[in-house]
Structures are given as C-alpha cells and as structure tokens.
Amino acid sequence: MEVLELPTAYLSDFEVLQAILQSEQERASREGGGGGKKRQPKNLMQVEADVKAHLHDRPCAHQTEEHIAAFLEAAIHSGLTKSEKLQILNHQPRSLVELHVLLQEAEERFSEEQLGQILAMIHQHLPIQPPSDAEDGDEEEGEYPAEEGDEAAAEGDAMDEDEDATAGQDAHYDGEEYMADATDDIMFDTSKYQNDEDDLADGGDDNE
Amino acid sequence: MFVLVKFSDSVRIAPADFRKKLSDAVIDELNKKYANKVVKRVGLCISLFELHSVGDPLVVPADGCTHVKVTFTYIVFRPFVGQILSGRIKKCTPEGVFVTLGFFEDILIPADQLQENTVLCVPRCVLAPALCDHLPLFFPRAHGGPMPCSNIDTSHVTWVLAGSDHEEQVWVWNYFDNKLYMDVENRIRFRIVEHVYFEQFKKPTAATPGAFPAEEQADTSEAAPTQPPFSLIAAANQDGLGLEKWWQ
Numbered sequence: 001m002e003v004l005e006l007p008t009a010y011l012s013d014f015e016v017l018q019a020i021l022q023s024e025q026e027r028a029s030r031e032g033g034g035g036g037k038k039r040q041p042k043n044l045m046q047v048e049a050d051v052k053a054h055l056h057d058r059p060c061a062h063q064t065e066e067h068i069a070a071f072l073e074a075a076i077h078s079g080l081t082k083s084e085k086l087q088i089l090n091h092q093p094r095s096l097v098e099l100h101v102l103l104q105e106a107e108e109r110f111s112e113e114q115l116g117q118i119l120a121m122i123h124q125h126l127p128i129q130p131p132s133d134a135e136d137g138d139e140e141e142g143e144y145p146a147e148e149g150d151e152a153a154a155e156g157d158a159m160d161e162d163e164d165a166t167a168g169q170d171a172h173y174d175g176e177e178y179m180a181d182a183t184d185d186i187m188f189d190t191s192k193y194q195n196d197e198d199d200l201a202d203g204g205d206d207n208e
Numbered sequence: 209m210f211v212l213v214k215f216s217d218s219v220r221i222a223p224a225d226f227r228k229k230l231s232d233a234v235i236d237e238l239n240k241k242y243a244n245k246v247v248k249r250v251g252l253c254i255s256l257f258e259l260h261s262v263g264d265p266l267v268v269p270a271d272g273c274t275h276v277k278v279t280f281t282y283i284v285f286r287p288f289v290g291q292i293l294s295g296r297i298k299k300c301t302p303e304g305v306f307v308t309l310g311f312f313e314d315i316l317i318p319a320d321q322l323q324e325n326t327v328l329c330v331p332r333c334v335l336a337p338a339l340c341d342h343l344p345l346f347f348p349r350a351h352g353g354p355m356p357c358s359n360i361d362t363s364h365v366t367w368v369l370a371g372s373d374h375e376e377q378v379w380v381w382n383y384f385d386n387k388l389y390m391d392v393e394n395r396i397r398f399r400i401v402e403h404v405y406f407e408q409f410k411k412p413t414a415a416t417p418g419a420f421p422a423e424e425q426a427d428t429s430e431a432a433p434t435q436p437p438f439s440l441i442a443a444a445n446q447d448g449l450g451l452e453k454w455w456q
Contacts, residue, residue, distance in 0.1 A: 002215065003215055004216055005213065006211075006213050006214075006250060010210075010211050010288075013209075015210075020254075020283075023256065041236075043243045043244040044240070044243035047244035047311055048243075051254055053310050053311075054309050083288070083291075087291065087292055090209070094456075095456070100448055101292055101399075102292055104290075
C-alpha cells in the first residue's frame, strides 16, 4: 500500500453522506436487491452505518445540491476562504458567536455588517434544520438514488467553488480532472490568506 | 472533516471471486481491507470513493489467486488542525472530556483546554476520606455546594465535591454565577488541535534466542498500553465552543 496523494480533496459532510448512500445503492443493485447485504464485510457495514447515523444528525441531512450551489455562488465575493465555506456548510451557524468560531480572525477581516451579511446568506440559501425525527433518514435515502448518475460529478463541483460555482450545473468532469481542480483550488485559496495556509500546513506537517 | 486520499495497492483476488466482474471484486477487496481501519499518518478510512485504474490480473507461482495493481481514492476521516467538529460527550474524567462522533471515539479535550474556570465535580461517594487529603480541594455540600476554591488553587483543574444531583464525575464551567454542566450525551463543539498516531511495536524475539517466541509475544502484548492507533486532541476554550446549547 502506498499513499499517492494526501489529501486530494476536502469533502463536505453532504458529499460524504451522498457518497455513502450511493455506494450502498450500487452494491444493492449489483447483488440484485435483497440478501446482498450479508455478503458485505462487517467493518464496512459498521463504519458506514455509524457515519450515516452521525451525519443524519447534522445539518447536511437536510441540504441538497441546489442549496449548496446557491450558497457557494452567493459567497463568491464574501472573502471567505475555501475551508471556511466548507465549515459553514458543515455547521450552518445560526448566530454570530457560532459563525465567529468558524472564521479565522473574524474581527480583523470582517466588519460586523459583513458578518451579518454572511449570516443572512446562510439563512437565505441553506435549509432550516427542523427538529430531528426518525423519518428524515428514510426520506433522504428514497430521494437521491434517482439522480445517482451525475451525483459524483456535480458534488465535485460544489467543492470547486469560486470560479466553478456557476459551472456546477452543466459540468461533466471525470474523476481525475476534478481531483486536480480541487487541489489547485485549495492551494490557491490558502495562499491568499496567511493564517489559513498555516493551519492547513500544520495539519500536513503533523502527519508527514 | 473528511478528505479524499489517493492510494495505490496490490489486491489479491481469490479464485472464488473470479465469477465477479474484476472491478467489483477489487472494490469488495478494498472495502474489506480498508473500511473502518486506521492508516498510519493518514486517518480513519471510511469507504471507497472511486477506482482510478485497475491493472492486469497477474498470477504468481504457488498461488491460485490473482494479483491486481490498483489506484483508487478513499474517503478518509482526517479533520485538519483547526477544524471545528461537533460530537457528543462520552465521558468526563480527570484527564478531560472524551468526545465521540459515533464512528470515531478517541477524541480528548484535555482539562486545560476547556473553558477557563472549568472544574471537575466528583460525587461524594467516590471519594474515600483518605483520598480527599490528596486532592487540592475539598468542599462539603453543606458549605454552599459545588464550588471552586479560588484562594488556594491557581491551577486550571480544581477538584470540588458535587452534590447528589450528579452521580458521575462531570466537568462544570463556572460562567459568572451559572454552573454549566458538561453532562454525558450532550452535543459539544470543539476545535482540533493535534493528531496522535500510535504504533504498536512488536519486540524482536531475536535478542533472547533461548526464550520461546510465543511466550515473548504474549509478554509484550500484555505490557503494551491499550492506546488507540489514531486519536485526536481537541480544545473547547473559546467563545462558541463547548456545549452547543450554551450558545444558542
């Protein structure tokens, strides 16, 4: 085993949830429906179930591709870095103090007015999280398989933000290209903001 | 908190799986090998994202299986340092607060990384009288209930005695006059500070040729600490961090 690239891209909670639902779908269809689950390795079933349980408890359970595309498009000129947008999508802060935690040096980079605008953007484009109930999970699973085919590509674009946010709807990236794009973007984005770069670099150094 | 990592590996496909499509057999093998496993210095592997290339299956002498070189990307749990995550409190110990994400349980917020003026409340029953002498602080319930003692101990961690309303030890944030309990199962938000990887080494048996290898091995495995291969150190010492309900 060899690690070729670490990491090639950062995924939002939503993308992970979709990827897991999709891979479950694929396996089910491959095994011809019922009884197929038994053949899957236990470790995979376990971790996928746990991750799904965790993610269904998070804001991403109520997000759709449209929500994310709309938010990213709106956030193009907000001055948020890529990792900040990712965290906002994962956490959906509803109050100023929650937003503050997610941003690097928020006080120096943003005025109160701007922070208010970002919050308004979150309220406008991302779904309000209803109180969790048991049915959520089933709905999601039922909804997505229909558009399975384009999902991976479209999700990829959700991460490609800035320039690519508008291209999100029509893109037909293949996997390789998307990977390269995503990494380039991160490099570019982080170099713009010293602090952010430090952060990500730290993460890397720890693990070299 | 999830990333895509590109790996290359050689996959061994058993003859029983020859009836499957090659790519399906490869996917199954990769999931069997990687899912829910920690890769050193990388993170916790979750699920296969996509296959990039699948080489030709090769047969090696004395093995009925085929071996295939593949490159693929895997979804890996690897939060970057500084990332904010949200999980549930698993337990409170003098070390700090342990947090679980469901699929990943080895997250520790050390005591000195909690909000300022956070103290550990220990229920009366667990404190043997003799033990109390060794604790920095000891405040009986009769004298105003659980309270940090500001004039004796200046260190961050202060021991106090909890009332009967909490049966387990619990960290309490003294926010002005409010006591905010960090009870088990509550949602907590925290910032990742550090990744910790732990590798369990097997001692070479060659050093003591006389000893039975099996015995040697048993000894080392007993002595080895049960540290998880991958754990995270986190912090919750900032406005907005800590229990989510504090900030709503």
